Amino acid sequence: MSGPPLTGKIVILTGAGSGIGRAAARAFAAAGAQVLGVGRRADALRQTAAGHPGIVAHPADLTAPDAPREIVDAAVDRWGRVDVLVNNAGATALMPLADTTAERIGDLFALNVTAPSLLAAAALPHLRHAAGSIVNVSSTYGHRPLPGAAHYAASKAALEQLTRCWALELAPTGIRVNALAPGPTDSDALAAAGLPPETVNRVKSDEAARIPLRRRGEPDEVATWIVRLADPDTTWLTGQILTVDGGLELV
Numbered sequence: 001m002s003g004p005p006l007t008g009k010i011v012i013l014t015g016a017g018s019g020i021g022r023a024a025a026r027a028f029a030a031a032g033a034q035v036l037g038v039g040r041r042a043d044a045l046r047q048t049a050a051g052h053p054g055i056v057a058h059p060a061d062l063t064a065p066d067a068p069r070e071i072v073d074a075a076v077d078r079w080g081r082v083d084v085l086v087n088n089a090g091a092t093a094l095m096p097l098a099d100t101t102a103e104r105i106g107d108l109f110a111l112n113v114t115a116p117s118l119l120a121a122a123a124l125p126h127l128r129h130a131a132g133s134i135v136n137v138s139s140t141y142g143h144r145p146l147p148g149a150a151h152y153a154a155s156k157a158a159l160e161q162l163t164r165c166w167a168l169e170l171a172p173t174g175i176r177v178n179a180l181a182p183g184p185t186d187s188d189a190l191a192a193a194g195l196p197p198e199t200v201n202r203v204k205s206d207e208a209a210r211i212p213l214r215r216r217g218e219p220d221e222v223a224t225w226i227v228r229l230a231d232p233d234t235t236w237l238t239g240q241i242l243t244v245d246g247g248l249e250l251v
């Protein structure tokens, strides 16, 4: 098929109502894909989709028991197939060891680890049929330590190891599985973690000072790599974790 590289491809993308997910939904649509954009806030998803006919808003809480099956069914009922799953929704939690609770660990892992796993499992028959791909959104801190946010880092480390294991497990079916690990990127993530505005500003300026390129990333700078990892032309790339972080990983 001619046209943009993802013409005719069907993408399920979580966390599409803000930040990196919103930018990725629009980048996929610009590349010719049809996108089912998932998140809890219907209004935010509608804003993502406004002016982008390739994006359909699909409000859902990924941690609800029936969500994975219901989300995959929505894509298949509408388009008849699923080519790409992007597990982008995730949460950050600043949680020093002394403040650690079972409930907060459980909530973090339910969203960052369990939800991507169950959505991938639900999408599997369709991804197999399409010889499609999965892109998991990790973090620089999936493979380097983050004092004061150990369980966030551990949840992303888990997602990176799931990426490698699934890549091998699914290679015989032709499904590729990769992860994108962004560094600090402008989005709602810090505010969504419940931090007060002055703490958000301090964290942002501390991060920018540590990054070799001397600034935080923009969602578009991350989204473009999510689309490239999913591009069917990257036929021989699987099991990889691509870090896009202005050089932070090197220092």
Ligand SMILES: NC(=O)c1ccc[n+]([C@@H]2O[C@H](COP(=O)([O-])OP(=O)(O)OC[C@H]3O[C@@H](n4cnc5c(N)ncnc54)[C@H](OP(=O)(O)O)[C@@H]3O)[C@@H](O)[C@H]2O)c1
Residues within 6 Å of the ligand: 014, 015, 016, 017, 018, 019, 020, 021, 038, 039, 040, 041, 042, 044, 060, 061, 062, 063, 088, 089, 090, 091, 092, 111, 137, 138, 139, 140, 181, 182, 183, 184, 185, 186, 187, 188, 189, 190, 192
């Ligand atoms: N920004 C950074 O500095 C950075 C760095 C490294 C990695 N990341 C990763 O990048 C990904 C995107 O984050 P972001 O920075 O773009 O932050 P964000 O703007 O807070 O996006 C997170 C998205 O996840 C959705 N979400 C949260 N809980 C959900 C649930 N239970 N069910 C469905 N959707 C849910 C949110 O939408 P609703 O609230 O409407 O549900 C939101 O759109 C995350 O996995 C994050 O860990 C971000």
